[in-house]
Amino acid sequence: MARVYLDPITRIEGHLSLEIEVQNGRVIDAWSKGDMFRGFEKILRGRNPVDANQITQRICGVCPVSHGLASSKCLDAAFNIRPNKNGRLLRNLVLAANFLQSHIIHFYHLCALDYVDIKAILSYSGNDEKLVSVREWVKQEVKMKTGRYDAITAAAPFLPRYEGNDFYIKDKDLNFAAIAHYLQAFDMRMKAHKMVACFGGRAPHLIGLVPGGVTQVPTAAKVREFRKNLREVEKFVNEVYINDVIAVARAYRNYFTLGKFTNQLSFGGFEEDETLNKFALQRGAYLNGAVEQLDTALIKEQVRYSRYSSGSDLHPLRGDTEPNPRKGGAYTWLKAPRYKDQPMEVGALARVSVSYLSGNEAVKSEVNALLKIFNADITAVFSVLGRHAARAIEAKLLCRKMYGWLDGLDVDGAPRNSYEIPENGEGEGLAEAPRGALGHWIVVNGKKIANYQAVVPTTWFCGPRDDRGVRGPVEQALLGTPISDVNNPIEAARVVRSFDPCIACAVHVVEGDRRISSMKIV
């Protein structure tokens, strides 16, 4: 038996580490640990409510759009206004554009190095200018640094890495193509960010998200710029990204059976009309084989194993959370959120599976087409490869949707409805981040923030054991994972990365306030 530490889990957002116990070549226990804490909600109290729109985006630099939108929706509700049509569409467009940048970066820049062999470039004999340049660089690095004081940094940041016989793709051409796509993906995710900046003012950390809509008037020039970049990114998604996911799935078929976890939760993404209740990707909870209607009152957060000294098993709005960095028995800064007392996965897989099981025809046709390739049924999606495929499918569907939203814009029309900050108010803002369901809650008192709460995606899946000792989704998904070499536990890293963790998000402070308990939880 061996206790193995993966600290840090790199190529994710933020500070996550993993402790696993390995027996007879398999993971028999796992602890997922969030290693960083800042204290956002405490900082928000007493400030101008509109400041929340900017401050909460800094919870996460990878999914600021989702935090900005959850915050905007929260403020909309507290100020008793709604976005106009332009506002709704422009919010959808910047959010979808950031999904594209996030999914592309996740697959290529965060995960691909667990599968693709960068060293294969040394045998490249083609004449692609970029690949030749990478080959020459690796050659030079190795030649210059071998045996030298800085040998460990040869071809950094790609090396050193976990090494093992069957870790990386053997097929040379597949590796060459993947490396070329890794480079191309930098450009594509940047173009997706251009789309975000078109209507959001900048990226990351959008300047233009405000209550009632956005600040950027959709001029013909901006719409044109957005559409131009969308066409390029869509081409990449449909012709490169999806095929690369399929290629990795072919090479690592056993990952359809690894990283299994089935409970799924989606808050619903991309409002399709002014009721704000109809979504492009459905809302719901998938539990015990059926999709149930979402009821956010059933969310509770537990802290027995989290570094907080305060009460447990409370709705986020009622929670009272005091950090205790030295709490005995606690091993993480993440809480353990539960829905109907169950650990839940959130993210692209949750959105896609809930949409599929809710009868979303566009989602069904894409998912079924991929399942057919692998001669698999829907249960195969609850896996490492299912998560990667769900992101690619979602990217493809969102590209298609975005043209419709662009066409629906009233060009040069007002991008928002205006507001007056009320003396008092309350609001809930539900949104989807690339990595899953996100909720913000606000109470305004005397035109200032009296309380602010956020329950974020990664807390759901990277959270620790709950009060009953039931493991979190990532901890459960790791059980049974084969580990071929405890000194190079790449298999565990692949499982964790498939969830797309974002720890800055997950470790905010839920600095609860008992006064808030009178608020009606919708």
Add this chain to the structure above:
Amino acid sequence: MAISRREFLKIMGGTTAAFAFPGVILQGCKKALERAAERTPVIWIQAQSCSGCSVSLLNAVDPDIATVVTQHISLNFHQTLMGGTGHRAISVIEDAVARGRNDYVLAVEGSIPTKDDNYCTLGMVHGHHVSAKKWVTDLARNAKAVIAIGSCAAFGGIPAAEIRATGDNPTGAKPVSDILGGLDKVINVPGCPPHPDWMVGTIMHLILKGMPELDEFRRPKMYFGKTVHEQCEHLAAYKRGIFAQKWGDPGCLYKLGCLGMDTGCDIPRRKWLGVNSCTGSGSGCIGCTEKPFPDYGKRGIYKHLTASLEDIQRIENIEIREAVLSLRNGGTING
């Protein structure tokens, strides 16, 4: 000496004419770097960050990020990009400290918590978790220069913002310069996030031309020497007295709390991703490159703010003067 974007491109071996021919720039740069013997190592540590600076870094256009990483520098350590995981990753910085390497530039993203080491740890060495504070202290000791990337590392930023009720901060978050006791090799590149040109340009300046000229806040003057207002798209509207009353209106954004007059930053000219800017998008400047961000005393972001009463009374436009005075007296901006 201060360099403009045009001069920066010159440093990169090109001219503005070469802008359209990245290959030429690349070639020129390669030559410049060959003269510099080899690629300068950069060790990039994330402490209390949101990774927004790193994401912004990936938005670099000229040169793009792949070129920076494979041609211009040797990125020894960067949590978000590196191939290694766990001890394979940590071994790189552990080795740098153990050998007393002194060949690298240290970049730090995020503030440093000081109330307890457990507020931010990174990796294990000899079975013990190592705090971000220890890594930064140990790695800074022999670094050629330390670049505090983004407003959190440069000035504390949002993690160091005060709790309004107590005036305290949850984790005792501090800027890098505080942790290092004001080392004269620290350069601040603030911004929430910083523009990729500011990050890449500062690193390239260090490598090719040495320390850039800094202002009193240790920011490179070439990027932060002029205010947003001086370079603003709405400067003409301001001069004609056209002011937006609500977000989405045309005109100068001053009445909506724009901090462009108080903020050193070249975004209105440089643009985010070449397509938009904070002021150009009709939102206004939130002063994220300045030290008081996001607290601005007790006032917060969306209010006007740092000017003295005397200064405000000197504002000629009556509408503006009254708007600013009402904000100072606790009024709110309705957008």
